[in-house]
Amino acid sequence: MKDPVSIRLIKESDFPELLEIENTIWNTRNSPVLHYYESVDEYKEKIQGRLIFVAADEDNVHGFVDVHHPTPLLSHKKQWMLGIGVHPDSQSLGIGRKLLDYVKDEAAKEGIRKIALRVMGPNTRAIQFYRKNGFVQEALFKDEFFINGAFCDDYQFAYFIE
DSSP: OOOSOEEEEOOGGGHHHHHHHHHHHOOTTTOSSOOOOSSHHHHHHHHTTOEEEEEEOSSOEEEEEEEEOSSSOGGGTTEEEEEEEEOGGGTTTTHHHHHHHHHHHHHHHTTOOEEEEEEETTOHHHHHHHHHTTOEEEEEEEEEEEETTEEEEEEEEEEEOO
């Protein structure tokens, strides 16, 4: 039986559902900046120029992964930074793993050596998820953020393409 959820490049028709995901998933446990977009046009402007893959079936967009080089330096062209989000109703269904597997494959095809991401300390589910999917901790940024009256650590994780 064919899996109804597939990974593909973003389409303009995905924007309203991606806007809903962005406006739903971010909070002070997983982002130092609360993402909220008033309109599809505002969201469209934010993602302009980004390489975004979506996990979707015939009816819904379930999640996304956004990849970009960490800086415009030529010496960073073999590395991607990623951001990933899965709609709360679609979490724990393997969507995130499927998105990461797809990005790993695309990175290998593009000659990318390293995929990196940042994750906040209170987001223990995400930390466990990244470790389970082959990411290793590269850095700890102690007391990186001051949110709601408390300091918060931030971690950098990476996956290396062999």
